[in-house]
Structure formats: structure tokens, C-alpha cells
Amino acid sequence: MQLVIAAWCFTFLSTNASTQRLNQFPNEAYSTTFSSRLSAKAKRNRKASNKSSSSSSSSSNKKSKSGSTKLPRVIIFDLDGCLWRPELFELVTNADGPPFTHNPQDSSSTVVPAGTTLLSKQGQRIELLGSTRQILHELYTQEEWYPTRIGISSRTDPPEWAYNLMEMFAIYEVNDDDDGNKNRMTKTPTATIPAVTCQMKDVFDPILCILDKNTDKATQFERLLEQANDQSTSNNHKRLQFKDMVFFDNEAGNCKQVAKLGVTCVYTPKGVTYEAWQNAIQNFPANRVLGPKMPY
Structure with missing residues (x-):
């Protein structure tokens, strides 16, 4: 009887824990891949990759190495309209959605790899906004960012579509074009296809990813801070505060709401451009x- 009770308790606790994780990542296998950025092996691989490739020079990189800029300990991004477009509710409204596929026009190109843009089942183009790809590449490859935790606060729906997109979007080094823009590949007939560094999902810490349409952003940040500190305390790290965090969102109301907590918020109506990042x-x-004047 005691064995039966013990087994029942174990099953209940395991099920309850799994349910609590659903808003963060869909399954354990995904979690393991999703958190690879934090592993020592991943750090060594990125460091070696960074040395062997010609990494882009950025003002954030220069300033942090000179010690003149304090880097945030946590960076959180919104998804819809901030890192990519269209917003997922637009696909739902048009009875569109998965299966998502690689854009064949990109795949056959001589300058960009598969996973540059994606297509919905009805052929809607889905793309990363602004300088999202370059910024995520910096966060994943540059050693100065290793201590910084990267996460998501989103009310996208359905969240499983968002996870699917993050599994498919490719992150690779982006070159400046002739105008000095940071968000486009230099397209020439003899260009070499850049090597894919990782998939989008690999940049983020699963503990700091909340995709929940029913929870406002301020509440999500309270949960994010609690979850980050639970992990930081166990690793003997200094406790995080809201002032240690940066948040990028394309909705003014969300920025105002989260800024009241003490978080540095960046309003990004055009997505995360390199200007917004700097x-x-x-x-x-x-x-x-921070950012352009908000409409309300």
C-alpha cells in the first residue's frame, strides 16, 4: 500500500510540474535544445566559431569591452510585431497557419540559407523584423553576452506556432550593405552562403520564456524575475532586480506597464532595429x- 501511495504521489507531482512548464516550452526535448546557449560546451563552440569567423563590429561590442557601458543581466523580447511579422493572430484571422515551410526562393538563393524567411500553408511570407537576426547572432556568439540571460515575454496565440517558427528561423552572421544598414545581407552574384550559427530557439533560456495570451506583461515580468532568481540563487548568483532587465516591445501600452516596475523598456514600432538596440x-x-514618441 505504501508503495502504491508513493507511486501515486510521484506521478501527481511530475504531472503538475509538467503542466506548469507548458507556457515556457512545449516538451523536455525542446527545452534541452532551447537552453543550449547556457551550457559550457555551447560557450566553447561559440567562442571558437567567433574566432574563426569575421564577426561584425558593433558599438555595443566596443563599449562593453572598454568597460564604459554596463550590460543588462537579462534581456527580454516580445515576439509578434517586434521580432517577426506578421503577428500570429493575423494568420488565425485568415484561417492560415502551419505547416510552415522554408521559402523556396530563399533556399535556391546563392546568398542566404534556408530559414531566412518562412511561408505559411497559404504562402504568407513570415520574416524577422529589423536587425533581429544580427542582434540574436551577437547575443549567441559574442563572449561578452554569455552572463546575460535572454528570454521572451509574449501574448502571442497560439504559442505552439511561435515555437515552431523559432525552431525553423536560422540565425547567422549578417553583413552591412552599402548604406551601412545592419539588417540585410549584402547580395552579390558571387556571395557565399553564410554558415548557420544556430536556430532562433537556441538563443533563449527556457526558464525565461513566457508565451501566455491570458497574462498581462507586468504579471509576466513578475514571474520572469521570480523564475530567474530561483535559478540564480541555486547557482549562487546575486539576486536580480527589475532594474537589471531590458525589454523590447512594439506596443506602447506594454512598455509603459513594464517600465513602472523599473525595467528599461524600448518601444519598437518597427521591430527591433539596430538603432533601437544601440x-x-x-x-x-x-x-x-526609450525609443520614438509613443502614440498614447
Whole structure:
């Protein structure tokens, strides 16, 4: 009888724990891949890759190495309209969605790898906004960012579609074009296809990923801080505070809401551009919402 009770308790606790994780990642296998950025092996691989390739020079990189800029300990991104477009609710509204596929026009190109843009089942183009690919590449490959935790706060729906997209989007080094823009590949007939560094999902820490349409952003951040500190305490790290965090979101209301907690928020109506990224790093920590004037 005691064995039966013990087995029942173990099953209940395991099921309960799995349920609590659903808003963070869909399954254990995904979690393991999703958190590879934090492993020592991944760090060594990125460091070796970074030395062997010509990494892009950025103002955030220069400033942090000179010690003149304090880097955030946690960086959180919104998804829809911030890192990619269209927003997933637009696909739902048009009875569109998965299966998502690689854009064959990109796959046959001589300058960009598969996973550059994706297509919905009805052929809707899904792409990363602004300088998202370059910024995520920096966060994944540059050693100065290893201590920083990267996460997501999103109310996208359905979240399983978002996870699917993150599994498929390729992250690779992006070159400047002739105008100095950071968000496009230099397209020439003799260009070499860049090597894919990782998939989008690999950049993020699963403990710091909340995709929940029913929870407002302020509440999500309270949970994110609690979860980050649970892990930091177990690793003997200094406890995090809201002032240690940066948040990028394309909705003004979300930025205002989270900024009241003490988080440095960046309003990104055009997605995470390199200008928005530099603004955040150069002005962190800030006691206001950074970016263009908000509509309300």
C-alpha cells in the first residue's frame, strides 16, 4: 500500500510540474535544445566559431569591452510585431497557419540559407523584423553576452506556432550593405552562403520564456524575475532586480506597464532595429521608455 501511495504521489507531482512548464516550452526535448546557449560546451563552440569567423563590429561590442557601458543581466523580447511579422493572430484571422515551410526562393538563393524567411500553408511570407537576426547572432556568439540571460515575454496565440517558427528561423552572421544598414545581407552574384550559427530557439533560456495570451506583461515580468532568481540563487548568483532587465516591445501600452516596475523598456514600432538596440545598450539602465514618441 505504501508503495502504491508513493507511486501515486510521484506521478501527481511530475504531472503538475509538467503542466506548469507548458507556457515556457512545449516538451523536455525542446527545452534541452532551447537552453543550449547556457551550457559550457555551447560557450566553447561559440567562442571558437567567433574566432574563426569575421564577426561584425558593433558599438555595443566596443563599449562593453572598454568597460564604459554596463550590460543588462537579462534581456527580454516580445515576439509578434517586434521580432517577426506578421503577428500570429493575423494568420488565425485568415484561417492560415502551419505547416510552415522554408521559402523556396530563399533556399535556391546563392546568398542566404534556408530559414531566412518562412511561408505559411497559404504562402504568407513570415520574416524577422529589423536587425533581429544580427542582434540574436551577437547575443549567441559574442563572449561578452554569455552572463546575460535572454528570454521572451509574449501574448502571442497560439504559442505552439511561435515555437515552431523559432525552431525553423536560422540565425547567422549578417553583413552591412552599402548604406551601412545592419539588417540585410549584402547580395552579390558571387556571395557565399553564410554558415548557420544556430536556430532562433537556441538563443533563449527556457526558464525565461513566457508565451501566455491570458497574462498581462507586468504579471509576466513578475514571474520572469521570480523564475530567474530561483535559478540564480541555486547557482549562487546575486539576486536580480527589475532594474537589471531590458525589454523590447512594439506596443506602447506594454512598455509603459513594464517600465513602472523599473525595467528599461524600448518601444519598437518597427521591430527591433539596430538603432533601437544601440539606444537600449547605450542608455541602460534608464528610468523611462526609450525609443520614438509613443502614440498614447
